[in-house]
Amino acid sequence: xxxxxxxxxxxxxxxxxxxxxxxxxxxxxxxxxxxxxxxxxxxxxxxxxxxxxxxxxxxxxxxxxxxxxxxxxxxxxxxxxxxxxxxxxxxxxxxxxxxxxxxxxxxxxxxxxxxxxxxxxxxxxxxxxxxxxxxxxxxxxxxxxxxxxxxxxxxxxxxxxxxxxxxxxxxxxxxxxxxxxxxxxxxxxxxxxxxxxxxxxxx
Amino acid sequence: xxxxxxxxxxxxxxxxxxxxxxxxxxxxxxxxxxxxxxxxxxxxxxxxxxxxxxxxxxxxxxxxxxxxxxxxxxxxxxxxxxxxxxxxxxxxxxxxxxxxxxxxxxxxxxxxxxxxxxxxxxxxxxxxxxxxxxxxxxxxxxxxxxxxxxxxxxxxxxxxxxxxxxxxxxxxxxxxxxxxxxxxxxx
Numbered sequence: 001x002x003x004x005x006x007x008x009x010x011x012x013x014x015x016x017x018x019x020x021x022x023x024x025x026x027x028x029x030x031x032x033x034x035x036x037x038x039x040x041x042x043x044x045x046x047x048x049x050x051x052x053x054x055x056x057x058x059x060x061x062x063x064x065x066x067x068x069x070x071x072x073x074x075x076x077x078x079x080x081x082x083x084x085x086x087x088x089x090x091x092x093x094x095x096x097x098x099x100x101x102x103x104x105x106x107x108x109x110x111x112x113x114x115x116x117x118x119x120x121x122x123x124x125x126x127x128x129x130x131x132x133x134x135x136x137x138x139x140x141x142x143x144x145x146x147x148x149x150x151x152x153x154x155x156x157x158x159x160x161x162x163x164x165x166x167x168x169x170x171x172x173x174x175x176x177x178x179x180x181x182x183x184x185x186x187x188x189x190x191x192x193x194x195x196x197x198x199x200x201x202x203x
Numbered sequence: 204x205x206x207x208x209x210x211x212x213x214x215x216x217x218x219x220x221x222x223x224x225x226x227x228x229x230x231x232x233x234x235x236x237x238x239x240x241x242x243x244x245x246x247x248x249x250x251x252x253x254x255x256x257x258x259x260x261x262x263x264x265x266x267x268x269x270x271x272x273x274x275x276x277x278x279x280x281x282x283x284x285x286x287x288x289x290x291x292x293x294x295x296x297x298x299x300x301x302x303x304x305x306x307x308x309x310x311x312x313x314x315x316x317x318x319x320x321x322x323x324x325x326x327x328x329x330x331x332x333x334x335x336x337x338x339x340x341x342x343x344x345x346x347x348x349x350x351x352x353x354x355x356x357x358x359x360x361x362x363x364x365x366x367x368x369x370x371x372x373x374x375x376x377x378x379x380x381x382x383x384x385x386x387x388x389x390x
Contacts, residue, residue: 015231022238029245045254046354049361054256064350161256166351170284170344173353174372177261186263189256192354198314198362 040132041071041110046166047195054191058157060148061191063108064164068172069134070144073108074151074158080104082154087146093117110134113143137175145179152183163191257357261370280324281341282317282356283373283381284348290317290356294324297380307384312355321363340368343377 034056043063056075063071074080081104088095091113095103099120103109110132111119122130137144152158160180164173180188276295283291293300293307300307310316321340328337340360344353353370360368 012228015235019231019235019238022235022242026238026242026245029242029249033245033249046351048255048257048354048358050255050257050358052256052258054254163254164350164354166349166354168350169346170348170350170353171346173350174344174346181261184263186261188259190259190354190357191254192257194255195358 040108040128041065041069043163043165044167045163045191045193048190048192049195049197050192052189054161054189055159058155058159060151060158060160061108062144062148062160062162062176063110064162064168064172064176065134066165066167068169069110069132070137070172070176071108071110071132072135072144072147073106074155076155077104079151079155079158080106083147083151086150086153087113090146090150095120112136112141113146137172137179142179144176145183148180148183148185160185160188161191162188257354259357259370278328278337279339279341280321281343283377284342284344284352284356285381286345286347288312288349288352289385290352291381291385292317292320297376300380307380309385312352312359317356318359318363321359321365325363325365335366336364338365338367340365342368342370343373344370345373345378345381 041063043065058075060072060074063073065071074083081100084095084100084103087093093113093116095117099117102120103116109116109119112133112135119127119130119132135144135147136142148160162173162176180186276299279295281293281296285291288311290310290312291307292310294305299305310320321338325336325338331337342353342356357368359365
């Protein structure tokens with residue numbers, strides 16, 4: 001039998017299926033992505049074997065940096081404005097609508113109340129370069145207490161998490177925990193990274 | 204590159220005849236390219252690992268301490284977190300140690316360190332009638348201790364399943380006690 005000579009042509013691949021897959025994955029990533037927030041304070045959290053996930057919403061995060069600076073942030077823009085309004089009323093400070101709006105855009109902040117107004121009026125790019133001194137939490141001027149107190153009124157469902165740097169001194173963490181306990185908050189979360197649970201050999 | 208190819212190809216004459224041809228085939232290659240490019244972008248920018256959280260319950264400060272909740276000193280293991288990731292532990296109270304009843308020792312956060320001690324003590328003391336280990340771990344951290352040490356010791360509590368533990372404020376007596384037994388460790 002003579003061999004049939006097949007003329008080779010460029011193979012036209014049907015790309016439709018591949019395209020479907022690509023866009024399916026794309027949709028998945030678009031929906032699940034959460035951009036890394038521009039953090040003013042770098043916190044390198046310690047790792048733990050805990051398997052509880054940190055919730056995304058209704059959360060207050062008190063960050064403690066390596067140098068002991070305390071930053072504070074809650075989620076939700078209306079909650080932030082509500083909280084600022086309450087704190088302003090409490091401390092007799094006036095904030096303009098623009099300042100409130102600027103405040104609501106910040107994920108977290110670390111400036112004392114006295115310089116908050118000035119901080120908010122600084123334009124965005126300049127503000128990112130300001131070295132924020134942290135929120136005072138000592139017993140003489142415990143502004144952290146004020147913020148925590150009013151944020152719980154702004155959002156009663158809020159849960160509290162402490163995000164400490166692994167190198168932070170325990171003294172600062174102790175101050176934060178004491179502040180929370182003063183407000184009768186005895187249940188909170190510590191934000192940690194993931195770590196595999198080691199096997200324990202029975203003794 | 205985006206070319207349209209008619210279904211059968213070559214059959215239609217002068218493009219007038221509209222036969223029962225399939226839908227026009229679109230070259231999907233650039234679309235796939237674009238799709239994968241965007242996937243790559245989102246994959247690289249996304250933060251997939253959600254941070255974990257560790258639940259911590261502290262005792263209520265406002266209430267008067269419950270009187271009958273006194274614990275047996277022989278069941279308590281006190282762990283003191285010191286400077287430079289050092290860790291000291293002893294059974295019983297400071298007084299018991301000073302009387303020579305229990306030793307005070309130094310350890311670390313490795314698997315052969317405090318974990319072994321906790322597991323050993325837990326096994327020694329056994330469980331109560333509810334099946335909860337009798338061992339009570341009291342954690343005290345010096346001001347100079349790092350936050351990481353605190354998380355690590357809480358982690359050890361989870362790993363060893365020592366159900367009863369408490370974070371207690373350190374008092375100057377504890378620091379003096381450690382300094383006495385391990386000179387130079389707290390300076």
